[in-house]
Amino acid sequence: MQEIRKSAKEKMKGYCRVCPVCNGKACAGEVPGMGGLGTGSAFVANMEALDAMRFNMKLVHNVKEPVTETEFLGLSLSMPLMAAPIGGVSFNMGGGVSEEDYIDAIVSGCKAKGLIGCTGDGVPPVIHEAGYAAIKKAGGHGIGFIKPWEEKEFFEKLEKAEATGASVFGVDIDAAGLVTLAKMGRPVTPMTVDDLSKVIKSTSMKFILKGVMTVHDALCAKEAGADAIVVSNHGGRVLDSTPGTAEVLPEIAEAVGGEMTILVDGGIRSGGDILKMLALGAHGVMIGRPFSIAAVGGLQQGVETYIETLHTQLVQAMVLTGTDNVNRVESGILR
C-alpha cells in the first residue's frame, strides 16, 4: 500500500493530499476536488461518528476463521463491501489517469477479488460512458449509478445501463444538491415516491437509492419499492452540517432493515470500520475516497491490494471481537 499511496500522492497533487488519515480536515471545502462542501463538517462528521464507536475486545472464545462471505441484491460477495460510485477523475482527482482506466481499475479490481464496483455519473458524458464500458467488459458485474436528471436524460441513461448486462443499478439522489453539477447548468432534483416508483417499475434491474439520511426517506424508498438504500451524505459534498452516517444508521436500520438491503458509506477506512457499520445495522458498506486513491495510485493492482488489506483487517477485527460471520454481527460488540 505504501507505494500505491506514494504514486497516488504524486498523481493527485493539488487535488488530494493522500493524508495518513483521510479525515476531511486538510481538504475542507475543496469541491471540485476530494473535500467536503463548505466547512467540510459533513465529511468530518462521518469520521467522528465512526470513531465514537468502540469495540468490546473479546478473546476467550473459539472464533479463529470467521466467515466474510455474504449475499444481497442477488450478488455473492467475498466481503460485504462495494466500491462507491465516484467519477470525474479530471476535475476531482487531477486527471493523472484517464476516466476509462480509472473506472476499469475499480470494476475489474473489485470483480477479481469477489466484490463489485459501482460507477458514477456526471455532466461530461465520458463519466457514465467509461463506467458502462467497464461494466460491460466485466460481463455485467458492476453497478451503474445515475444522477436524478430530468426524465429524458435519466431514462436514456437507464436504457444504456440495462445494455451493460448489469442486474442492479442505482440513483444517487443526494446529488440533487451537488454544486459541481449546478455550476455546469445541468439540473438534478429531488424525487417523489411516485418518481421513484416509475423508475423502479420501468426496469427489471434491482434498484438502490443512495443518499438516505432520515427514516422518512428510508420509508419512502421502501414504499416506492426500492431493493436497497445507501445511508449516505454523499461524502459530505452536497450539504454542510449533516450528522455522520454511522450516527443515523441505527435508527434507519431499525425502521426498514428487515425489509430492504441497507448499505452505508461515509468515512469507512478499515476493516474495523466495516465491522462497526455491520454492528450498527448495515448489510454491507461502500467505500469511496480510499478506492479512488488506490485506483489512481496503482490501477487494478492498487484496488486489489487495498481490498486484501481490508480483508485482513476485517478478519482480525472479527477475531478480536469474537464475531464468527459477517451475516450475524451482534450490536453488543460495540461498547
Next chain:
Amino acid sequence: MQEIRKSAKEKMKGYCRVCPVCNGKACAGEVPGMGGLGTGSAFVANMEALDAMRFNMKLVHNVKEPVTETEFLGLSLSMPLMAAPIGGVSFNMGGGVSEEDYIDAIVSGCKAKGLIGCTGDGVPPVIHEAGYAAIKKAGGHGIGFIKPWEEKEFFEKLEKAEATGASVFGVDIDAAGLVTLAKMGRPVTPMTVDDLSKVIKSTSMKFILKGVMTVHDALCAKEAGADAIVVSNHGGRVLDSTPGTAEVLPEIAEAVGGEMTILVDGGIRSGGDILKMLALGAHGVMIGRPFSIAAVGGLQQGVETYIETLHTQLVQAMVLTGTDNVNRVESGILR
C-alpha cells in the same frame, strides 16, 4: 468571491486576515480590529453554537424551487437577511476604503439585490453621517442604528435618521459595553424599559432593539413596544464569555416570537446558516463581518456577489432539507 476576498485581504492587512473560515480564532482579542473581545470566546461561541446544529438531509419530496422572499417590519425582502450595522472602517478595517464608500456599497448593494442594509454609529461623526447619506441616496431604503448615548446626542441622531426617509431604525444597546467607545470618553449606557418607551414613542419609525441575549431583555423590549429585537452579542465584541446566539435564540423566540419580529446575528456565514437560524425561530438574520469583507474587497459589486452566493446556498440547503418557503421553516429540519 475569490477575487473579492483576495482584494479584501490586501486592503484589510493588519486588521482582518480574511481567513478561509471566519471563526474568531486568529483575531481573538483584536478590538479595535475585527476580533472578539478578550479571549474571543463570545465570537467563537457564535460559530460553535451554529456548528452544533445539523441538518436532517431529505431528498424524497417535490421541493425544487423554494420561496426565499419574506416581509417584516413593513419591508419586502428577497431573502430574510440584512447587512448588520458596522462602522469605523478606519480603525476596525484598516481604512483601505473610505467610510462613505464602504457604507454606500453596503446599502446600495443590499438594495440592488432586494435586501436592506443597516448603518452603524460611533464616536467619529463620519460614521453615522456617511450611513445616513447612503440611506438618503437609497431613497430611505436602509436602517440606521444609533448607540445608547446620553439623551441629547441620542435624540439629535434620531432626528437625523428620520430625515433620511427611512421607516425603521434601531439601537444597538449591547454597545453599552463597547471598549472602543469607553476609551474615547463617550459614555453609552444600559437603558430601562422607560428609556426605551420614551424613544419608541418619540418617533413614527419602527424600532429594532439589537443586543438581546436573554428572555428578560426580550420581554422588556416587548413591554417597551419594540417592533423587533436582534438576538446578538455584538459579534462577541462587548463581553467575553457569552453563549452563542444560536444557543439562546430558541428560548427567546418561544417567549416573544409570536408578537415581535425576531432577528439574529452572530457567526452566520452561509445560506445553510441562515436556514438554521430560521429553524431555530428567527424571522430573519443579520450578517456582519462577511459583508464588511465583501464591501472592502469589492464595494457594491462585492456585496452583490456575496448576496448571490448566499442565495444559491440558501436555496440549495432548502432543497436538501425539503423546505419550500422561508416563512414556514420546520424546526424538525435540524437533528
Next chain:
Amino acid sequence: MQEIRKSAKEKMKGYCRVCPVCNGKACAGEVPGMGGLGTGSAFVANMEALDAMRFNMKLVHNVKEPVTETEFLGLSLSMPLMAAPIGGVSFNMGGGVSEEDYIDAIVSGCKAKGLIGCTGDGVPPVIHEAGYAAIKKAGGHGIGFIKPWEEKEFFEKLEKAEATGASVFGVDIDAAGLVTLAKMGRPVTPMTVDDLSKVIKSTSMKFILKGVMTVHDALCAKEAGADAIVVSNHGGRVLDSTPGTAEVLPEIAEAVGGEMTILVDGGIRSGGDILKMLALGAHGVMIGRPFSIAAVGGLQQGVETYIETLHTQLVQAMVLTGTDNVNRVESGILR
C-alpha cells in the same frame, strides 16, 4: 499593559513565555518555573472550569455605576481581590528582579490601589524575610502566608509575621505536596484539625487556610476556627489531575459560605473572571501569575496598571450583566 508585558517577557525568558492567554499549556510541567505539575492538567483545569461559565448578557436595566468596594477579614478593599502569595523569584521567574523589589511591588502596588497583597514563603529565608519587610513598610497592610513546616520553624515564622503589624495571616496547606520544597529537603506536611486549632489559638491575627478543594477540608477549617479559606489547587503545582477551582467552589460555598469568608484562586485573568467567581459563591478572589508578570515587568507601576485594567473589566462585566454591587452578585448572571 503592552509595555509591561514586553518587559516581563524579556526578564522572565526561560521561565515564563508571557503568553497572550496565560493558560498553562506552553509551560506544562515546568516546576520550578511558572507551570503546572506533571502534565499541567490541574493548571489547565482551572482555566477550563472558568471558561465553561458563561454570562447572561443583560442590558435593559439601570445599572450604570456599579459598586466594587467590599469588606472582609476586617479589611476594606476597593475590589474583592488580593494578590496571591508567590515567592521564589530567582528559581521560578528567572531572577530578573530581586525578591525584595518583587514583593514590595506587589504589596505597595496593591495598597496604593486599595487592595492587599499576600507574601509567600519557601526554603530560602529571603522569601519570607522580603515579604515581611514589605508588609512592615506598608504599615502592616499585607498578608503573610506560611507553609505547613514542622512546629519550630512554623511558630518562629508566625511570631515574625505578628511583628509586621499585619492583622491577617495564612497557611498554604496545599504546599504539603510542593515538589520544589521536597527536593530541598524541608518537609511540609498535612495538618489535622487539632494542628490548625493550635495555630489559630496561638495568635490574635485572623487566619486564612489556603488549599481547600473539598467540602471535607472546608468543614475541617471551620471546625478549627479559621476565618477564611482559599479554594485553591496551588495553581496546579502540587497534584496533577485535580478539578478546576471554579468547578468545586459552588459546593464548598454552599457548605460553609454563610459562616466563613470564601476566597478562591486559579485561572482568574480578567475582571469578568472575578465576577464569575463571585457568582459561584466566593466573597473575593486571589490572582497569582498575572500579578507576577505585572510586578516583574513593571514593578509597582506594573501592579497598579494591572489592577486598573481589572477594575475597568470588572465594572464593564457588571454593567453588561446588570450587577449593581459585588456584595450582591446573583448566580443567575451565569447561564
Next chain:
Amino acid sequence: MQEIRKSAKEKMKGYCRVCPVCNGKACAGEVPGMGGLGTGSAFVANMEALDAMRFNMKLVHNVKEPVTETEFLGLSLSMPLMAAPIGGVSFNMGGGVSEEDYIDAIVSGCKAKGLIGCTGDGVPPVIHEAGYAAIKKAGGHGIGFIKPWEEKEFFEKLEKAEATGASVFGVDIDAAGLVTLAKMGRPVTPMTVDDLSKVIKSTSMKFILKGVMTVHDALCAKEAGADAIVVSNHGGRVLDSTPGTAEVLPEIAEAVGGEMTILVDGGIRSGGDILKMLALGAHGVMIGRPFSIAAVGGLQQGVETYIETLHTQLVQAMVLTGTDNVNRVESGILR
C-alpha cells in the same frame, strides 16, 4: 531521568520519539515500533480515560508517611507495580541495546527495587530465551508471558518457564491479533475456557491472563481458574477503537475483584496514575513503554531511577488525597 530519556531518544531514533508526554499521538500507527495500531485510537483512549479521572485533593488529615507495600500472587512488592512484558527490542525499539541486556535491565532493576519484571515472547526465539535467562539469573524473580501459540509451541515454552524457577507465568491472549506476528506467519489464536483450564491445570505455577477488556472475558478467566487478570488492550497495538482500560476497569473489578487479583495496564505514566487505577479497583498495575524507555536509556540504573520517581510520585499523590495505604484506597479520592 532527563539524562536517561536523552540517551533513550538517541538510541530509539526512528522508533520512539521519547515525547515529553507519552500519549500515542506522534507514533500513531507505528506497529512495528512503539505506536498504537491503525489510527492509534486505542493507545490514545488509554491516556484519555486516565486523564478523565481527577483527584479530590485533601490536606486536613494525618497521613504523612503512607504505606506502599503490598502482596498478591504470593509476591511481596514494595509498590503495587510490575514492568509489563515487552520484547522485540530490535524491531520495536531500534535495537540500540540487545534483547538480553534490555530484559535483564528490566528484571534486575525491578528486583533491586522490590518489584517484579515481566518478560515477553515473540517469533524470534531470542525474545523468550533472553527473558527466561534473566528470570533464572534473578533466582526466579520474574514473570514470563507466553503468547497463545498452537499447543506444541505453547507447552514447550511453558516447560521452559517452569525451569526458570518462577512461581508465576502469564498468557497475553490479546496478542491473538498482533499484526507483527501474523505477518511473520506464526498464528496465535483466541482460547476457550477449556483451553485455559488445560493450561492452568498443567502447571503448579500461578497464572495471569492478560488482555481482558470485558466482564465476559473476566468471568471466563475466573471459571477457568486463573489467579489474576490484566485489564489490557495490549497498549492499543492489536485492535483500533477500543475503550481505555481505566474506563472498563471498574465494571470488571466489581464483577471479579473479590475473587481474583486484578491488574491493569494502559497509559499509566506516573505515581498519580497508579493511585487512580487502585481507586478504580485494581490490586496492582503494569507499566510498559516508560519502562522500555528507561531500560534502553539507562539499563538497570535507568529502570531503578524510573521506579524511584514513581515511588516519590505515588507517595505524594497519597499524601495529597489522604490515602494511608495502597491496600485500602477509597474510590472517593476520585471526583
